[in-house]
Amino acid sequence: xxxxxxxxxxxxxxxxxxxxxxxxxxxxxxxxxxxxxxxxxxxxxxxxxxxxxxxxxxxxxxxxxxxxxxxxxxxxxxxxxxxxxxxxxxxxxxxxxxxxxxxxxxxxxxxxxxxxxxxxxxxxxxxxxxxxxxxxxxxxxxxxxxxxxxxxxxxxxxxxxxxxxxxxxxxxxxxxxxxxxxxxxxxxxxxxxxxxxxxxxxxxxxxxxxxxxxxxxxxxxxxxxxxxxxxxxxxxxxxxxxxxxxxxxxxxxxxxxxxxxxxxxxx
Amino acid sequence: xxxxxxxxxxxxxxxxxxxxxxxxxxxxxxxxxxxxxxxxxxxxxxxxxxxxxxxxxxxxxxxxxxxxxxxxxxxxxxxxxxxxxxxxxxxxxxxxxxxxxxxxxxxxxxxxxxxxxxxxxxxxxxxxxxxxxxxxxxxxxxxxxxxxxxxxxxxxxxxxxxxxxxxxxxxxxxxxxxxxxxxxxxxxxxxxxxxxxxxxxxxxxxxxxxxxxxxxxxxxxxxxxxxxxxxxxxxxxxxxxxxxxxxxxxxxxxxxxxxxxxxxxxxxxxxxxxxxxxxxxxxxxxxxxx
Numbered sequence: 001x002x003x004x005x006x007x008x009x010x011x012x013x014x015x016x017x018x019x020x021x022x023x024x025x026x027x028x029x030x031x032x033x034x035x036x037x038x039x040x041x042x043x044x045x046x047x048x049x050x051x052x053x054x055x056x057x058x059x060x061x062x063x064x065x066x067x068x069x070x071x072x073x074x075x076x077x078x079x080x081x082x083x084x085x086x087x088x089x090x091x092x093x094x095x096x097x098x099x100x101x102x103x104x105x106x107x108x109x110x111x112x113x114x115x116x117x118x119x120x121x122x123x124x125x126x127x128x129x130x131x132x133x134x135x136x137x138x139x140x141x142x143x144x145x146x147x148x149x150x151x152x153x154x155x156x157x158x159x160x161x162x163x164x165x166x167x168x169x170x171x172x173x174x175x176x177x178x179x180x181x182x183x184x185x186x187x188x189x190x191x192x193x194x195x196x197x198x199x200x201x202x203x204x205x206x207x208x209x210x211x212x213x214x215x216x217x218x219x220x221x222x223x224x225x226x227x228x229x230x231x232x233x234x235x236x237x238x239x240x241x242x243x244x245x246x247x248x249x250x251x252x253x254x255x256x257x258x259x260x261x262x263x264x265x266x267x
Numbered sequence: 268x269x270x271x272x273x274x275x276x277x278x279x280x281x282x283x284x285x286x287x288x289x290x291x292x293x294x295x296x297x298x299x300x301x302x303x304x305x306x307x308x309x310x311x312x313x314x315x316x317x318x319x320x321x322x323x324x325x326x327x328x329x330x331x332x333x334x335x336x337x338x339x340x341x342x343x344x345x346x347x348x349x350x351x352x353x354x355x356x357x358x359x360x361x362x363x364x365x366x367x368x369x370x371x372x373x374x375x376x377x378x379x380x381x382x383x384x385x386x387x388x389x390x391x392x393x394x395x396x397x398x399x400x401x402x403x404x405x406x407x408x409x410x411x412x413x414x415x416x417x418x419x420x421x422x423x424x425x426x427x428x429x430x431x432x433x434x435x436x437x438x439x440x441x442x443x444x445x446x447x448x449x450x451x452x453x454x455x456x457x458x459x460x461x462x463x464x465x466x467x468x469x470x471x472x473x474x475x476x477x478x479x480x481x482x483x484x485x486x487x488x489x490x491x492x493x494x495x496x497x498x499x500x501x502x503x504x505x506x507x508x509x510x511x512x513x514x515x516x517x518x519x520x521x522x523x524x525x526x527x528x529x530x531x532x533x534x535x536x537x538x539x540x541x542x543x544x545x546x547x548x549x550x551x552x553x554x555x556x557x
Contacts, residue, residue, distance in 0.1 A: 117289070120537065213515075214519070224388075231408060235400075245389045248386065249386075253384035257380070262446075263366070263383065
């Protein structure tokens with residue numbers, strides 16, 4: 001498995017990312033308490049009112065408080081992304097790490113099969129799965145869509161010629177014991193980074209699918225759907241799109257930093 | 268070299284065959300008799316045989332052959348991806364080379380992290396907002412789908428989706444380039460070549476440049492995936508009726524024959540670009556790790 005960046009700046013950036021994710025998780029947890037209005041409450045103020053003391057993020061086309069809606073949308077996106085990340089980690093990272101240690105022909109077959117799905121943008125796979133499953137399964141579709149790439153990366157990252165693996169083979173230590181050792185030490189060591197990376201990937205997939213009309217169904221709204229709905233008004237009322245977009249970028253950015261991703265690297 | 272090409276050819280063939288299986292599995296989902304496992308398996312084998320005869324079925328929405336519909340819509344997406352790639356090279360190459368230098372990277376790193384964290388649809392809408400308010404360009408964000416573009420506004424309306432796709436690709440291009448540049452800058456052959464009396468320009472042009480270009484080509488798969496994904500969003504945001512937009516509509520309307528062939532085409536494009544990139548990259552820098 002690949003080594004982590006252990007430089008001081010790398011550690012600080014990862015800590016900042018985890019701290020940001022922690023704050024966002026707190027905002028999600030307390031969203032009902034922090035929000036001024038319940039989710040979807042219309043005519044809470046004037047239509048398309050700019051940010052003010054009463055409505056810090058302004059109001060949208062239906063007079064909804066954008067601050068409250070952004071918090072509720074963040075909660076929906078965050079919960080879906082966490083569930084999807086879990087699926088992506090198990091089916092992608094963990095399965096890839098295990099599959100690489102299977103007998104070579106079987107391992108190669110699995111690698112090529114998952115490789116086919118990894119050769120299509122995960123967004124398209126997610127849209128396809130949402131079309132097949134129905135819109136209620138956003139987290140499942142996003143998790144399954146992000147899994148192939150995670151599988152391929154985890155598979156390719158396994159170093160079967162590592163010194164400890166060769167020693168284990170030479171001394172007759174069974175493959176299952178070696179696998180258990182690798183999962184205990186190496187995968188556990190990388191679990192934080194893998195989780196954050198999966199979270200960044202699935203958040204983008206979920207929100208984009210939602211923006212394209214394949215995610216949350218009204219009245220439940222996530223950040224992608226909020227931004228899609230603001231397409232009509234955002235040229236004259238920038239706040240209707242800017243604040244949900246800012247929340248989304250913040251979530252993805254924190255996850256990317258926590259994962260220790262290189263600048264420009266795809267999650 | 269021959270072994271490398273043979274290995275990559277096997278991977279290409281296996282990949283394309285896998286894409287055929289996936290496409291047959293998708294189009295079988297559209298059959299009325301595929302509601303249980305035996306029915307589905309039967310539909311799957313029927314579609315697989317049809318694909319083998321290059322019969323991709325009929326679009327359930329337009330009732331025209333799927334291949335004909337693909338031929339109508341694919342060029343627009345390929346042009347968008349091609350032009351977006353051009354923009355991503357123009358924006359990504361100088362950035363990649365500049366960021367290979369440590370001080371420049373420290374300054375620009377936060378900006379690139381924020382750009383990379385921005386989903387494509389957000390950057391598309393932000394570009395549209397800037398275009399309307401800063402340069403007063405017409406945008407097609409809220410225009411009716413398929414609306415006729417006035418000839419004098421053609422380039423302005425076309426530029427925004429191209430920039431959106433290009434910016435998404437630029438991040439991937441600069442990363443691939445920066446990594447290969449940084450790797451080659453640490454190579455020990457530089458000192459050896461200097462001692463042999465070669466000038467700096469000669470070393471850079473004859474030994475370093477091929478390695479850097481090879482690094483970019485080895486990353487072609489990531490770049491094309493990013494461009495295709497961005498094309499889906501850009502076509503949707505800016506109401507362009509290309510193949511990527513057609514894919515979204517096909518899935519929404521359960522037109523599985525169309526969705527299957529489009530997914531097959533996208534997968535084949537990725538495999539082909541990956542194959543070509545790796546082969547040329549290996550020819551340029553045979554010792555580099557793929």
